[in-house]
Each structure stands twice: as structure tokens, then as C-alpha cells.
Amino acid sequence: MKDLFEKIYKDKGPLGKWAAQAEGYFVFPKLEGEISNRMKFQGKEVITWSINDYLGLANHPEVRKVDAEAAAQYGSAYPMGARMMSGHTELHEQLQNELATFVQKEAAYLLNFGYQGMVSTVDALVSKDDIIVYDVDAHACIIDGVRLHHGKRFTYKHNDMESLEKNLERATKMAETTGGGILVISEGVFGMRGEQGRLKEIVALKEKFNFRLFVDDAHGFGTLGKTGAGAGEEQGVQDDIDVYFATFAKSLASTGAFIAADQEIIDYLKYNLRSQMFAKSLQMQLVVGALKRLDMLRTMPELKQNLWKIVDALQSGLKSRGFDIGTTQSCVTPVYLNGSIPEAMALVRDLRENYGIFCSIVVYPVIPKGLILLRMIPTATHTLEDVTVTLDAFDAIRERLENGTYKRMSAALIKAMGE
């Protein structure tokens, strides 16, 4: 009989197999110093374009003060136990009420981590007779939620309304035989390429089909919409989102998440979300910290204005210099270049070591072979000078990519990787 670990000794998985070349530098890098536009990487200062601290709250002095005071008052244990058993408090309830109001829903429920919360919410919303229809580019937490579903599921082509309609037709036929309903899942903002989910058009399909809409708005919450209530508000369809999700891990620069919906739906979910019923409640310092951050979102519109000043400068600067930034409609700023994985590695090393620019790279198999995606996250802490320095650096690295410098620099690696 085979040893269970045999496969692990042989193969570290699609990403793990690059560990020797990538670990500590391209993956699992250690960014040091206080979270801001400039941090330290391997002892050198870099402009950081890879942290989802959109509104610059992570290191805001008022936030740091409240976090520290809450930690001193409550420690990191309180409250102990799951919400249902012994982990419920007035402040958890207050935060839920304030979040619900902020995203214009009747009720909200806290989740101790966004990922598990999403998985559980998908799981709790459907029974085996129901059908899920979801965007093929959905975040891993949606995919994992769908994996728990015992019934049928269909994907539609990314943001393609014709494909969604076709799949809704199939789902409707199937639901008529199973006696179930249909759940459509989209993201508010797709975090890799920055496109907004086409929520307005999805909602319009409710005229023709009977389904409920669940939106993961991790990147839209706090950054989009007049009040910061996200992609639904931005597109004028917040009311038509049946279940809304956002995490604290981006605009709120913390840990935790929530779902919001009609009261009856939340009342059902709080008794059926397995990841919350059987896990420790969100700890109090995070609850108090989230109340403070939410208050700042409501009362300091300049945070979002500062963010968008940087987003606009970065995106228009890249476009005017002829860079391909795809079809982003959010703060997420992708830059697409042509090149192999070894070239991408040489390019990113050059950016970090010689230009002091730190951004994430995404390559095949996440995106098609031959493409390099530099993914940039502007924040309210960046300055216009950061943008100019970055744009100049990008001009330089594009030239070196095109004149074959990185190909020559990575010749040995290209050979080793068979590129």
C-alpha cells in the first residue's frame, strides 16, 4: 500500500514546485516596518503597491490608539466560545447594526474570517435541490463554498451576461425538475483584474429569471459608491443584492468580515453558518477596532478621496505612457506585459532592487502563458511622488523587457525551467 505522504514528497503542488526559486522573495516575502506606502524589504526601503490598506487605516494614529486600548482592556481572548454559546456581546450586536445601516441592509452578521464565512454562507444558502450559477473567475472562497454543495452548479463566462443568461435557462429547467431555487454569485470587484461584477445587468435578469443574488464585495466595500457601501451602491443596485458580503481585511485594515441581508435571512444564517456556530467568536479588540474604522469611513470622506486621487493618477499615468491596464473599474490596478516566467522574475527583482518598487506578480497558470501581470494596489497613504517614481520605473523596466535584457539575465533559469 502507498504511503499517504508519497505524493507530497514527489510534488509540492502547482505553486509549491517553484518554492526553491521563489520563496522568501516572490512568495512569502517579509515586508517590514509600519504598514504604509513605504516599507522595508530585505533591509531596503520600497514603495509598497501590494497591500490592501485602501483607505490608509492600518497605521492611522486614531486606529492604532483604539486598537491598543481595546487590547489592553479586553486582551485577545474575550469573548470565549462561539457566538451561540458564550461569545456574544452588546458590542458585537452594535457593530452588526452599524454595518447593516452602512451597507443599506436590514441586518448583518459578523464572521470571524471572510474566507470561512463565505464558504459557510454559500453552504447555508443552498440545499441539494438548489442550483448555483457563479462567475468562473470567482475567488477561491466562493469556489470552496460551491464545493460543499450537493446539488448542481454552473459557471458562466467571466462577466459575460449572455453566458449567464444561457446558464440561468439551464438552471431554471433543472430547478423545475428538482423543485429547488437558484443562487447567483458574483464578486463586486474581481480582485485580480479590477473589473466590477456587472451587478446592474445581473439584477436586470431578475425580470426574466427567478434567482437570488449573493455578492462578495471584498474590494468594493469602502472604496466604491457615494458613501463607500460598495459596488452595489456604485451601480445603483444595492437593494437588489439579496446577500451582501464584505471583509474587514481590506478597506478596514483588520480581520473579520460580515454578511448583510434582510432580517429574516440573517436570522436564518446565524443559526446555520457552520463556520460561526462551531468556531470562536470574533475577538473584542477586533470588534472595537471595526467600530472605530467604520466610524472613520462614515465621517472622513477625505480617506476615499485621497485613495481615488492616487488611483486616478496611477491609472491615467500608466495609460498615457502606453501601458495596458486591462479593463479595471476599481482601485485594483493591473499592468499587463508580455514575457515568460523567468523574465517576470528578473523584471520584478530589478524593480525591487534597483527602483525600490514592491508590487505583486501574477503569472501562468493564474493568467495565460506568456503574460506577466503586475498587480498594484493604490492606497490613501501613497503620494503623487510615489506615483511619478513608479511610472518612471515602469518605463525603464518595459524598455529592458522589450530589449531582451531580462531574457539574457534569466538565461540559466529559462533553461532550467524549459521555458
Ligand SMILES: Cc1ncc(COP(=O)(O)O)c(C=O)c1O
Ligand atoms: C474576493 C475576496 N473574498 C473573500 C476574501 C477573504 O477574506 P478574509 O481575508 O477576511 O478571509 C478575500 C481576501 O483575500 C477576497 O479577496
